[in-house]
Amino acid sequence: MKEELLQVAEKVMNAARAAGVECEALVQKKRFTSVAVEAGKVTFGSQDGDYGIGLRIIRDRRTGYAYCDEASIDYGLKQAIQAARFGKPGNYEFHANARYDGTRSIYDNKLATLVVEDGIEMARDMIEAGSFDSRATPSRGGLSFGTASFAVANTNGIMVYDEGTFIGGHVMSVLKDGGIVVNGDEGESSRRLSFSVEEVGRKATEKAIAQLGQKGLETGTMDVILRPDAAFDLFSSTVLPALYGDNVRKGESVYSGRLGEKVASDTFSIVDDGTHHKGLNTFIMDEEGYPSQRTVIMDKGVLSNLLYDQFSAAEAGAKPTGSAMHTERNESGTTYKVPPTTCARNIVFEGDTMTEEEMIRGVRDGIIIEHVLGAHTANRVSGDFSVAIYAGYRIKDGQIAHPLKGGMIGGNLPALLQHATIADNYKLVEAGMSAAAGYIPSVKLEKVRVSG
Numbered sequence: 001m002k003e004e005l006l007q008v009a010e011k012v013m014n015a016a017r018a019a020g021v022e023c024e025a026l027v028q029k030k031r032f033t034s035v036a037v038e039a040g041k042v043t044f045g046s047q048d049g050d051y052g053i054g055l056r057i058i059r060d061r062r063t064g065y066a067y068c069d070e071a072s073i074d075y076g077l078k079q080a081i082q083a084a085r086f087g088k089p090g091n092y093e094f095h096a097n098a099r100y101d102g103t104r105s106i107y108d109n110k111l112a113t114l115v116v117e118d119g120i121e122m123a124r125d126m127i128e129a130g131s132f133d134s135r136a137t138p139s140r141g142g143l144s145f146g147t148a149s150f151a152v153a154n155t156n157g158i159m160v161y162d163e164g165t166f167i168g169g170h171v172m173s174v175l176k177d178g179g180i181v182v183n184g185d186e187g188e189s190s191r192r193l194s195f196s197v198e199e200v201g202r203k204a205t206e207k208a209i210a211q212l213g214q215k216g217l218e219t220g221t222m223d224v225i226l227r228p229d230a231a232f233d234l235f236s237s238t239v240l241p242a243l244y245g246d247n248v249r250k251g252e253s254v255y256s257g258r259l260g261e262k263v264a265s266d267t268f269s270i271v272d273d274g275t276h277h278k279g280l281n282t283f284i285m286d287e288e289g290y291p292s293q294r295t296v297i298m299d300k301g302v303l304s305n306l307l308y309d310q311f312s313a314a315e316a317g318a319k320p321t322g323s324a325m326h327t328e329r330n331e332s333g334t335t336y337k338v339p340p341t342t343c344a345r346n347i348v349f350e351g352d353t354m355t356e357e358e359m360i361r362g363v364r365d366g367i368i369i370e371h372v373l374g375a376h377t378a379n380r381v382s383g384d385f386s387v388a389i390y391a392g393y394r395i396k397d398g399q400i401a402h403p404l405k406g407g408m409i410g411g412n413l414p415a416l417l418q419h420a421t422i423a424d425n426y427k428l429v430e431a432g433m434s435a436a437a438g439y440i441p442s443v444k445l446e447k448v449r450v451s452g
Helices: 001-019 072-083 115-130 197-210 228-237 245-249 310-316 354-359 415-419
Strands: 022-039 041-059 062-068 138-152 159-178 180-190 220-226 268-273 295-298 344-352 365-375 386-394 399-403 407-411 422-423 429-432 437-438 445-450
Touching: 001 022, 001 041, 001 072, 001 138, 001 159, 022 115, 041 072, 041 115, 062 072, 115 138, 115 159, 115 197, 138 197, 159 197, 180 197, 180 429, 220 228, 220 354, 228 344, 228 365, 228 429, 228 437, 245 310, 268 437, 344 422, 354 399, 354 422, 365 407, 386 445, 407 415, 415 445
Parallel strands: 220 365, 344 437
Antiparallel strands: 022 041, 022 138, 041 062, 138 159, 159 180, 220 445, 268 295, 268 344, 365 386, 386 399, 386 407, 407 445, 422 445, 429 437
């Protein structure tokens, strides 16, 4: 695979030089298997893939983008050149940084050799594990796994390749008890075959059982603990875009003009680490071929760095942070069909931690939330949000009292981070509405607006 993709990348560079343009190419090949679960049964399993080339050119200080396959490289270059005619002039250039001394991608040979039949068997194991209670049915979910390989080259001499494996499993268990119907959701993602699908199925049903006895939520201001999925869903729709350098430069961020200021709790740090040993987006380089790195964004509450791709860094007079990904807004994953832009790789929350049990014991009056709905509607400029509680529990006097029936939380997340504390129950999470990923724990926020 390596030689194949690098040869294609070299072919693009030769064609670009012949056309007299500067060029960058992403050659991306994905192979993945999907297995679906519906109504307690495996409904289908399939193998698929995607293979293509993204071309970005610079000509007369303008940039253009197109995509193609190996058989149509010359046509793809012509399309990119045509697109550049309508581009905004700028000081665009491709980098020449080839210091690839960071962590290489995560590749699990056992995971890479799984086939559809393996996925079907794992899905059945997940269903069986979630069926230990006769009232429950693992009703919707599935597994997806495979490999991603890509080469990046440019006419400044960059030529680099990496590949990795991935797997994700999710199931929603529906429990019917008389006339009451409740749900429980559980999911895991990894770059290795390192989690138990049986555990995913079992936890989904356990969470459904825990939702029996739901009670309404009174309106007020109280402490809120966001478990990892809820925390990252909300964070990736509010604070994260505000940390992208281009948004800060344009004044479209609550952090514009605030570098060096204290913007969060002094026990709280945020890092984006493209070399993380577990990261869902760990590769030796980003999708512009820039070496991956660890970037401390907030250091003990102080805003110390922003995230940049190559072009946004040039416009801001900054250095790239290895944060370029070919990603569409409101879409997960990356694709050669769109140009690269700034996107967090592996967000990590660091700082003083405690167990989640200790965190709960410290809450006199509050709630703990598994999942939220509507985070994508948050204001990406101000950080204001109002989201529905999909699954949560009331906390009274340091103990979980009962599950919640509905409710909402709202506020301004950047302001709430001024008094944030974190637990030690780290989990790999995905944004869902972008390619960003994280490795984060539960987060406690104080004085959050809550409504029933």
